[in-house]
Amino acid sequence: MTILYNPFFLLFITFVFLFLFRVVLIKTGLIFTVKKKWRLFEDCFHVYQLFKVPKFNESMQRNQLYHKVFVYLNSLTSVEDSDFTNLFTGKKPNEILLRLDPNQIIEDDFLGAKILWINEDNNLVLKIRKADKRRVLRPYLQHIHTISDDLDEKKRDLKLYVNVVGHGDDHKGRWRCVPFTHPSTFETIAMESDVKNKVKSDLESFLKAKQYYHRLGRVWKRSYLLYGPSGTGKSSFIAALANFLSYDVYDIDLSKVSDDSDLKLLLLQSTAKSVIVIEDLDRYLSEKSTAVSLSGILNFMDGMLTSSCSEERVMVFTMNGKDHVDQAVLRPGRIDVHIHFPLCDFTAFKTLANSYLGLKDHKLFPQVEEIFQNGSSLSPAEIGELMIANRNSPSRALKSVIHALQTDGDGRGALNIGRRSTENGPRKLSGEMGEGSGVFGKEGANAVKEFKKLYGLLRVKSSRKSQSFDLNGDRKEGG
Ligand SMILES: Nc1ncnc2c1ncn2[C@@H]1O[C@H](COP(=O)(O)OP(=O)(O)OP(=O)(O)O)[C@@H](O)[C@H]1O
Numbered sequence: 001m002t003i004l005y006n007p008f009f010l011l012f013i014t015f016v017f018l019f020l021f022r023v024v025l026i027k028t029g030l031i032f033t034v035k036k037k038w039r040l041f042e043d044c045f046h047v048y049q050l051f052k053v054p055k056f057n058e059s060m061q062r063n064q065l066y067h068k069v070f071v072y073l074n075s076l077t078s079v080e081d082s083d084f085t086n087l088f089t090g091k092k093p094n095e096i097l098l099r100l101d102p103n104q105i106i107e108d109d110f111l112g113a114k115i116l117w118i119n120e121d122n123n124l125v126l127k128i129r130k131a132d133k134r135r136v137l138r139p140y141l142q143h144i145h146t147i148s149d150d151l152d153e154k155k156r157d158l159k160l161y162v163n164v165v166g167h168g169d170d171h172k173g174r175w176r177c178v179p180f181t182h183p184s185t186f187e188t189i190a191m192e193s194d195v196k197n198k199v200k201s202d203l204e205s206f207l208k209a210k211q212y213y214h215r216l217g218r219v220w221k222r223s224y225l226l227y228g229p230s231g232t233g234k235s236s237f238i239a240a241l242a243n244f245l246s247y248d249v250y251d252i253d254l255s256k257v258s259d260d261s262d263l264k265l266l267l268l269q270s271t272a273k274s275v276i277v278i279e280d281l282d283r284y285l286s287e288k289s290t291a292v293s294l295s296g297i298l299n300f301m302d303g304m305l306t307s308s309c310s311e312e313r314v315m316v317f318t319m320n321g322k323d324h325v326d327q328a329v330l331r332p333g334r335i336d337v338h339i340h341f342p343l344c345d346f347t348a349f350k351t352l353a354n355s356y357l358g359l360k361d362h363k364l365f366p367q368v369e370e371i372f373q374n375g376s377s378l379s380p381a382e383i384g385e386l387m388i389a390n391r392n393s394p395s396r397a398l399k400s401v402i403h404a405l406q407t408d409g410d411g412r413g414a415l416n417i418g419r420r421s422t423e424n425g426p427r428k429l430s431g432e433m434g435e436g437s438g439v440f441g442k443e444g445a446n447a448v449k450e451f452k453k454l455y456g457l458l459r460v461k462s463s464r465k466s467q468s469f470d471l472n473g474d475r476k477e478g479g
């Protein structure tokens with residue numbers, strides 16, 4: 001019996017008891033019941049005020065506020081924790097929507113105040129403590145407006161605008177629009193996932209930075225340069241970017257712009273929350289195949305003339321290479337983020353094989369890898385086409401890719417890396433990411449054709465090392 005008086009034994013028993021008590025609290029949901037009862041008890045000491053948001057007004061027209069509150073409430077995470085929430089399928093495949101049930105009560109927090117909503121038949125009832133009402137109600141309703149507008153914006157159909165040749169006093173404006181239904185997303189594009197994630201977080205932080213840009217006296221815009229050989233996914237990336245942001249696309253065809261002031265006009269006639277695109281800018285600049293001058297393009301890139309500088313715009317320029325482009329075009333501020341689109345490497349090939357052929361692995365993969373290591377490469381577009389043409393027979397598809405790499409693709413990987421070594425552009429300071437500039441992707445390696453064999457070795461190293469984007473634009477292992 002003396003063991004019962006042993007302090008170590010007592011300590012052990014206490015631990016076991018506390019552990020079991022915790023398990024019981026968590027597993028049985030007792031903790032939630034206690035919290036709920038405590039809330040009910042607390043409520044007895046507060047005076048509440050109720051506000052009704054009816055679905056229809058007195059002339060039986062829809063009340064817009066009802067729609068906004070409904071959209072807002074259905075987006076709250078507390079809907080998931082609430083009892084009796086309805087589940088529906090959405091428009092997109094595998095999409096599940098959460099919808100309030102009649103008589104369901106849902107809780108929200110705003111500026112430290114607890115707000116309850118009751119979904120009655122044809123009414124949404126807001127319940128707020130009288131003590132909080134004066135401080136919170138107006139900003140809370142404003143907040144609902146903003147959030148539901150944003151959510152509606154995300155749901156609306158996107159548009160693609162293209163510029164047409166202007167006719168003097170054309171009152172219809174210079175843009176013609178069609179629905180934008182390009183299915184490309186960041187998930188469908190084969191590129192380093194690290195680069196994709198950096199672009200996504202860069203865009204998200206840009207969208208949140210309205211006040212910041214305003215305080216700095218800067219136009220609220222972000223400019224991306226996508227550069228790389230043909231068929232590497234630049235245009236697909238623009239579509240993915242527009243889909244990610246739910247922004248309309250304004251695609252400027254410089255050959256249809258009559259002069260500098262015409263280009264200004266196009267920018268003035270674009271709307272906020274849009275992606276403004278100029279493809280193949282290097283070609284227009286080098287061939288001088290546009291009536292717009294370099295200074296006209298520089299002013300356009302500065303975005304000074306947008307109808308309101310407080311409205312966000314994303315600008316995207318594409319180029320095959322930036323070697324011969326005037327440095328003024330590429331300087332930070334005009335181009336904030338440089339993204340390199342390389343020819344296919346083995347990692348990108350595997351992504352394509354997975355999405356085009358449903359192949360995670362195959363006995364021919366080691367052979368494909370070896371060919372890539374020897375410096376051969378094709379663009380993802382070329383490899384994608386071969387896979388689509390042979391999609392019923394993965395083995396045949398892989399054999400045709402191998403054959404194409406051995407014949408057409410020989411040395412293109414080495415050529416690519418050589419080209420990259422001469423690509424220049426503003427060198428970036430580390431830590432500038434966020435509001436500064438960045439180079440995303442692999443670039444800046446030094447290699448020549450004689451080092452083709454060695455290149456295989458470098459490439460293995462690089463694919464491991466260059467997981468992150470390089471703000472300095474240099475890949476150390478490449479020299
Ligand atoms: N990285 C990639 N991942 C997935 N598909 C790709 C990729 N690159 C190209 N493709 C496919 O190849 C086709 C052509 O790609 P895209 O038009 O985006 O290339 P691009 O870089 O804009 O070429 P160009 O410089 O000639 O305009 C598209 O159908 C796209 O699906």
Ligand SMILES: [Mg+2]
Pocket residue numbers: 234235236279318
């Ligand atoms: Mg393109």
